[in-house]
Amino acid sequence: MGRSPCCEKAHTNKGAWTKEEDQRLIAYIKAHGEGCWRSLPKAAGLLRCGKSCRLRWMNYLRPDLKRGNFTDDDDEIIIKLHALLGNKWSLIAGQLPGRTDNEIKNYWNTHIKRKLLSRGIDPQTHRPLSGGSAAAGSGLTTSSTAGFPSPSPVPTRPARPAIAIPPNVMFARPAPSEDGHSSSGGSTDAPRCPDLNLDLDLSVGPPCSPPKTPAAAVTTPTSQQQQRTTICLCYHLGVRSGDACSCKTAASPAGFRFLRPLEGQYI
DNA sequence: AACCATTTCAACCGCTCAGTT
DNA sequence: TAACTGAGCGGTTGAAATGGT
Numbered sequence: 001m002g003r004s005p006c007c008e009k010a011h012t013n014k015g016a017w018t019k020e021e022d023q024r025l026i027a028y029i030k031a032h033g034e035g036c037w038r039s040l041p042k043a044a045g046l047l048r049c050g051k052s053c054r055l056r057w058m059n060y061l062r063p064d065l066k067r068g069n070f071t072d073d074d075d076e077i078i079i080k081l082h083a084l085l086g087n088k089w090s091l092i093a094g095q096l097p098g099r100t101d102n103e104i105k106n107y108w109n110t111h112i113k114r115k116l117l118s119r120g121i122d123p124q125t126h127r128p129l130s131g132g133s134a135a136a137g138s139g140l141t142t143s144s145t146a147g148f149p150s151p152s153p154v155p156t157r158p159a160r161p162a163i164a165i166p167p168n169v170m171f172a173r174p175a176p177s178e179d180g181h182s183s184s185g186g187s188t189d190a191p192r193c194p195d196l197n198l199d200l201d202l203s204v205g206p207p208c209s210p211p212k213t214p215a216a217a218v219t220t221p222t223s224q225q226q227q228r229t230t231i232c233l234c235y236h237l238g239v240r241s242g243d244a245c246s247c248k249t250a251a252s253p254a255g256f257r258f259l260r261p262l263e264g265q266y267i
Numbered sequence: 268a269a270c271c272a273t274t275t276c277a278a279c280c281g282c283t284c285a286g287t288t
Numbered sequence: 289t290a291a292c293t294g295a296g297c298g299g300t301t302g303a304a305a306t307g308g309t
Contacts, residue, residue, distance in 0.1 A: 016277075016303085038294060054295075055278065090297060105298070106276050 013047045017056055021046055025053055026061055059102045066098025070107055078104060078112060083126040 013021070028044035034057070037050035046053060059065075070078075074096060081092040089101035089108075096104065113123040120129050 014279075036294080037296095049279090050294085051280090051296090052278075058296095059277075087298065101297075102277075110275060 012041075012049050012052070014052075017048075017060075021048065022056070022061060025057060029057060029061075055102075059100045064098055065100065070099075070111075074099075075112060075115065078108065079116065079126075082108065082112075082123075 024044050024046055028040065028046075032043070037054040039050070040046075040053050041048045041050055044053070048056075077095060078092055081095060085091050087105075089105040093099050093101040093104050108123075116123040116126075117129070121127065122129050
């Protein structure tokens with residue numbers, strides 16, 4: 001599109017940040033808050049690209065970042081979220097407070113991939129490696145058209161699936177109950193990932209009137225219907241009451257689509 | 268102690284999306 | 289409606305750190 005570069009490359013520093021640069025950035029954001037990254041470097045007296053400032057702040061300087069090792073629980077959460085979402089690192093990071101998408105992406109590539117391989121699991125498809133060659137083809141091939149973002153062979157820049165979880169997908173994390181699990185009970189359907197209890201609530205855009213026939217919506221969604229589709233993982237994961245999931249009240253149940261992880265089918 | 272191989276992770280790049288004009 | 293702009297995302301890179309011989 002011939003867009004202008006995000007910064008004047010000739011006059012920007014690159015590479016590792018110095019302590020002084022960090023201090024400048026921290027001081028500026030403390031004083032003025034985040035926002036307008038493009039103009040921030042100049043205002044803060046930094047010879048850096050706005051994108052670089054944002055990245056530095058988000059991935060390293062933010063005070064709420066949790067640094068240190070991932071726990072085994074974190075690992076499992078990441079693995080299961082990746083099975084559900086594919087390489088949507090920012091969404092996965094949203095479920096791990098204090099962790100950044102970049103950190104999770106790196107951790108996935110350096111640790112979890114190997115961990116899964118050692119278990120004989122394909123890190124992309126989350127299916128057994130041996131004899132699981134069909135994994136890429138079975139079900140998952142149709143999943144992208146069915147709306148689930150296929151975690152299998154992920155192209156560098158996959159075309160957005162018809163209904164796939166879009167960028168504006170929201171994960172609602174209900175206030176945790178005392179036991180830390182607000183929504184495990186009451187399930188009548190056995191979840192696909194029974195030990196995954198993240199109270200995920202995916203919703204796409206403002207809920208509107210449901211499709212005339214849910215079945216038709218599942219099989220032949222119009223683009224409008226796609227935009228109005230609500231994907232409720234709370235439901236899928238066993239949440240039925242409105243306590244932890246407000247989407248049922250916001251949208252007609254008929255408007256729900258339920259995702260079946262891995263198989264990429266609506267339940 | 269020195270060298271080489273491997274691993275880790277901060278940072279960059281290119282792209283898309285959403286908002287604005 | 290189209291063009292433009294800023295923000296954010298995911299893939300990739302390369303320097304630094306670590307481990308092995």
